[in-house]
Amino acid sequence: MENNVCPYCGAPIGEGISLCHECGKEIESIPSAPPPKGEKKGRNPYAVLAVLLVVIGGAAILLLTGILPNPLRQTAAAIVNGERISQEELDKKVEMFKKIYSQVNKTNFSGPEGERILNEIRKQVLNSLIQEKVLLTEAQKEKIAVTPQEIKERIETIKKSMNLSDKDFESFLKNHGMSMENFEKRVEKDTLIAKLLAKAEEKGMTQEAWVKELNARAKVEILQK
Numbered sequence: 001m002e003n004n005v006c007p008y009c010g011a012p013i014g015e016g017i018s019l020c021h022e023c024g025k026e027i028e029s030i031p032s033a034p035p036p037k038g039e040k041k042g043r044n045p046y047a048v049l050a051v052l053l054v055v056i057g058g059a060a061i062l063l064l065t066g067i068l069p070n071p072l073r074q075t076a077a078a079i080v081n082g083e084r085i086s087q088e089e090l091d092k093k094v095e096m097f098k099k100i101y102s103q104v105n106k107t108n109f110s111g112p113e114g115e116r117i118l119n120e121i122r123k124q125v126l127n128s129l130i131q132e133k134v135l136l137t138e139a140q141k142e143k144i145a146v147t148p149q150e151i152k153e154r155i156e157t158i159k160k161s162m163n164l165s166d167k168d169f170e171s172f173l174k175n176h177g178m179s180m181e182n183f184e185k186r187v188e189k190d191t192l193i194a195k196l197l198a199k200a201e202e203k204g205m206t207q208e209a210w211v212k213e214l215n216a217r218a219k220v221e222i223l224q225k
Contacts (some may be wrong), residue, residue: 058126077126077224080133085126089225093125094118096177119193133210134218136189139196146191 026035076084098118109118159169173183200210 008084032065049147062121077222078130078133079219079221079223081128081219083127083137087224090122090126090129093129094122097121097125099177122224126222130220130222131215132189132193134214134220135193135196138214139192142196144192144195144199146188146195150191151184151187154191155184158187192199 022204026217077087077090097108098107098121102109104175107117111189112175124179162169162172164172168182173180178186197207197210200207207211
């Protein structure tokens with residue numbers, strides 16, 4: 001997985017991590033659109049404030065032996081530590097980034113070259129979702145929680161930093177294909193991850209080293225072809 005940099009302070013940001021550990025600003029990693037063949041890769045200066053099934057009894061044995069189809073694998077793009085990343089979730093995020101690249105970079109996704117670029121973006125988005133799932137499942141193991149008040153305060157801080165009214169902020173989210181409800185969920189995930197990374201020091205490790213360890217021991221199965 002590639003490393004990005006914070007658009008505010010330039011600090012290195014791990015793939016899928018949406019909060020800078022240096023300046024503390026909330027961000028969302030946007031995978032860089034691969035350049036057309038023959039062109040040098042440029043840096044994108046933009047960033048966007050961007051289900052487990054219970055099986056019992058004999059059915060579990062049938063699932064394990066493959067006699068019955070595993071519902072966990074159906075319509076899943078990947079399974080991370082026993083939790084699925086749905087195809088729908090992947091498709092929605094890819095469409096969001098496709099819209100951004102079309103508007104910001106004027107990327108043309110038609111033709112063989114456009115299809116190649118879109119496939120590369122899809123791989124990067126999936127990697128980002130996998131990294132996020134690895135961190136969120138670890139946060140769950142650590143029994144880390146985020147209160148509604150914490151989410152509210154973070155959103156207020158973001159709106160204040162952008163100098164936007166409630167109405168303007170909702171319009172901003174809508175223009176980037178996100179509702180306030182979805183953004184609240186995004187902030188909750190970011191806060192969980194931030195709290196998890198803050199625990200690295202307690203374990204005598206750097207955040208980068210701990211994330212590397214979590215990735216190494218994670219059980220990841222990619223089903224997306």
